[in-house]
Amino acid sequence: MNGQKILVTGGCGFIGSQFVKMQLERDESAQIINLDLLTYAGDPSNLGTWADSPRYTFVHGDIRDPACVDALVPGVDWVVHFAAESHVDRSTGTRAGEFVETNVLGTFVLLDAVKRLNPDAHFLQIGTDEVYGDVAAPGFPDESSRLEPSSPYSASKAGADQLALAFAITHGLDVRVSRCTNNYGAFQHPEKLIPLFITNALDGLALPLYDGGTQIRDWLRVSDHCHALRTIMEKGQAGEIYNVGANQDPERTNREITQMILDATGAPQSLIEDRQGLRPGHDQRYAVSSQKLRQLGWSPELDIESGIEETVRWYTDHRSWWEARKDESYRAYYAEHYGKSDP
Ligand code: NAD
Ligand code: TDX
Numbered sequence: 001m002n003g004q005k006i007l008v009t010g011g012c013g014f015i016g017s018q019f020v021k022m023q024l025e026r027d028e029s030a031q032i033i034n035l036d037l038l039t040y041a042g043d044p045s046n047l048g049t050w051a052d053s054p055r056y057t058f059v060h061g062d063i064r065d066p067a068c069v070d071a072l073v074p075g076v077d078w079v080v081h082f083a084a085e086s087h088v089d090r091s092t093g094t095r096a097g098e099f100v101e102t103n104v105l106g107t108f109v110l111l112d113a114v115k116r117l118n119p120d121a122h123f124l125q126i127g128t129d130e131v132y133g134d135v136a137a138p139g140f141p142d143e144s145s146r147l148e149p150s151s152p153y154s155a156s157k158a159g160a161d162q163l164a165l166a167f168a169i170t171h172g173l174d175v176r177v178s179r180c181t182n183n184y185g186a187f188q189h190p191e192k193l194i195p196l197f198i199t200n201a202l203d204g205l206a207l208p209l210y211d212g213g214t215q216i217r218d219w220l221r222v223s224d225h226c227h228a229l230r231t232i233m234e235k236g237q238a239g240e241i242y243n244v245g246a247n248q249d250p251e252r253t254n255r256e257i258t259q260m261i262l263d264a265t266g267a268p269q270s271l272i273e274d275r276q277g278l279r280p281g282h283d284q285r286y287a288v289s290s291q292k293l294r295q296l297g298w299s300p301e302l303d304i305e306s307g308i309e310e311t312v313r314w315y316t317d318h319r320s321w322w323e324a325r326k327d328e329s330y331r332a333y334y335a336e337h338y339g340k341s342d343p
Contacts, residue, residue, distance in 0.1 A: 001234045003029035007076040009063050009110065010083030011035075012042035014188045015126070019080065019226045021050045026230075033057045033072055040329055041086065046187050063106035066113065073113040073121070078233065080124045081110055084157070087191050088130075089337055091153035092280055103156035104163065111167045111175075119173060124233060125164040127179040129218070129245065129288045130154035137216075137251075140289040143179070143241040150281045161241075168239045176236050180225050180244035181218035181286060184307065186314040188222070190322050191330070194308070197258055198315045199322050201267035208275045208338055213255030216285040220246040221307045224300040231298040243288035246300050251287070260305065264312040278337065 006023065010016040011034035023030050036042045038060060044051055051058065061068035063083050073079065083106060085091065085099045107125065114121050132141040133148030147162075149155040161177050168175040184194040197207045228244040236242055258272060290298075302310070315322060326334075334340070 002027045004077040005031045005033070005075065006078040006080055007033045007035065007072055009035045009079070009081045010042065012038060012044050012046055013082060013086070014041070014046075015183055015222055015225060016082035017046035017187060018185070018222045019082070019229060020047060020056070022223070022226050022230075024050050024053055024055060029055075031055045033059060033076065035059045035061055035063065035068070035072060036083065037062045039085075041189050064101060064109055066109050069109050069113045070117060073110075073117045076118065076121055078122045078124065079110060079114060080126070080229070080233075081107065082126045084126075084160075085153070087189075088151050088153045089191070089279060090333070091151055091156070093337070096152040099152050099156040100159075103153075104159040107160035108163055111164060111173070114173060115167060115171045119171065122174045122176070122233070122238075123164060123167075124229065125161060125175060125177045126229070127161045127177050127241075128154065128157050129179050129181045129243065129286050130283070131158040131161060131179060132286070132288065134283040135285050135287050137285055137287075140287050141243070142289045143243055143292060150283050165239070165241075174238035176232055176238065177241040178229060178232055178244055179241060179288065180228065181220050181246060181288060183222045183225050184219050185222035185311055186318070187321070190325055191333070193254065194219070194257065194261070194311060195315060195322065197261045198265065198312050199326070201261055201265040201271060202316060202319075204267065204271070206273040207258060207261075207271050208273050208278065209254060209258055210275055210279050211282050212274065213253060213258060214284070215254050215282065216251045216287070217254070218245045218248055218287055219252065219257070219304050219307070220244065220300060221302045224302060227301075228293060228298050231293065231296050235296040242293045243290045244293055245288040245290040246304070247290060248304055251285075252304060257304075257308070260308045261312065264309050265316075275338075
């Protein structure tokens with residue numbers, strides 16, 4: 001496993017940047033090529049000083065561009081594919097087509113290049129638990145459960161998973177699919193629930209809690225997700241799907257997560273603003289069985305209470321990082337989605 005050459009896509013985003021840093025740190029002979037378009041969600045500074053490593057190469061390009069992808073795929077041992085449009089709320093408006101183009105077509109372009117130019121390479125498709133849709137309690141879908149995505153985002157991710165698995169069956173590629181629950185931690189864009197609420201709480205701004213805040217997500221720290229990906233690379237098998245979940249017990253509602261953020265920031269209850277209708281098709285509960293991966297020796301290291309406290313500390317200490325992301329285009333998105341201009 002050590003000393004491998006890995007083409008990472010989307011390595012300037014939240015999870016991809018954590019994976020690249022971890023891989024370079026843990027394996028002194030690893031080489032990483034990072035292909036990233038640098039959309040609003042990607043920033044090379046997320047790599048910190050690792051961007052200067054002689055074992056790291058950044059390529060500014062688009063996974064939908066076959067010429068760009070064809071130049072990078074030959075000679076790599078792995079393609080680890082994070083690049084995506086990742087925010088559910090952005091997929092329910094006028095930009096849904098970008099989710100199909102990036103998440104489905106982009107994944108196809110990568111698979112097709114591997115098939116033609118480097119069929120012995122391994123391909124890790126980074127998927128999401130959202131493909132199983134709204135899961136009635138106390139259910140825990142396993143890897144063979146039916147896909148019932150609710151949003152254009154999760155439908156596009158299901159399409160990408162299915163394409164990847166089809167390339168394994170039809171063309172014999174070593175494809176593995178991970179399906180992880182909600183991630184949180186340092187460097188997450190403030191459009192997502194936990195960083196949005198932390199940063200708004202730090203600034204005394206409203207926390208727009210959707211639909212009563214009764215929804216359940218199985219929050220997992222980003223580093224635990226990246227360790228899971230390494231386990232799948234090292235111990236997983238070709239053609240297999242691996243769910244990745246914290247399996248929190250008890251499960252936490254969005255309102256409980258919000259309360260943890262208020263407690264950790266010292267912000268008042270009065271900041272909670274109940275909002276309705278901002279997420280059409282809002283799934284009530286996500287949950288997965290992660291037994292298959294746990295049998296390979298993986299388990300999460302951090303519980304959600306300590307994780308929220310750690311994450312609040314990070315955002316408190318890195319104000320300039322998240323203020324830079326609440327820029328003019330973010331304000332425009334915020335005004336359009338939330339109907340107010342305060343980010
Ligand atoms: P992110 O939005 O933070 O980062 C996405 C990255 O992809 C950015 O760096 C962006 O510039 C890049 N990108 C977008 N379109 C591109 C294109 N056409 N070509 C090249 N690069 C492009 O996303 P994230 O939260 O880090 O998620 C990474 C992956 O993990 C996604 O595939 C997502 O579906 C999946 N996932 C995320 C979570 C989560 O909670 N965030 C949970 C499970 C799975
Ligand atoms: O302002 C908000 N208010 C609110 O109540 C936002 C942004 C979200 N929410 C709710 C909606 C969800 O029930 O919080 C929950 C979490 O929302 P997000 O942070 O947007 O995450 P989610 O939609 O669950 O999807 C995330 O996890 C799975 C990632 O964005 C996906 O990329 C990943 O696949």
